[in-house]
Amino acid sequence: MSAIDSAKEALEKAKxxxxxVGARVKDAAENVKDASSEAIHKASADAESAKRADLGxxxxxxxxxxxxxxxxxxxxxxxxxxxKIELRDAK
Numbered sequence: 645m646s647a648i649d650s651a652k653e654a655l656e657k658a659k660x661x662x663x664x665v666g667a668r669v670k671d672a673a674e675n676v677k678d679a680s681s682e683a684i685h686k687a688s689a690d691a692e693s694a695k696r697a698d699l700g701x702x703x704x705x706x707x708x709x710x711x712x713x714x715x716x717x718x719x720x721x722x723x724x725x726x727x728k729i730e731l732r733d734a735k
Contacts, residue, residue, distance in 0.1 A: 671732050682725035689718035 645653075692715035696708060703711070 678725040682722045685718045685722035689715045
């Protein structure tokens with residue numbers, strides 16, 4: 645193998661290593677974003693649950709139903725964010 649071939653091979657390896665690092669950094673940034681979003685959705689769901697516990701009978705049936713649906717929606721969004729993280733980590 646000539647020196648030029650060795651240099652080309654080393655350059656290709658360096659390019660691949662840089663691409664791998666870039667992909668890991670991108671995944672890490674997306675994980676942070678999704679973890680933050682997950683925490684926000686969980687907090688919102690917990691707040692809805694606490695609101696129903698605090699207000700109890702002062703809420704109308706419609707208000708309670710809306711609160712339950714809002715909580716379920718936020719918990720689902722949190723689960724989706726967690727799943728995205730887990731799928732990225734499984735790569």
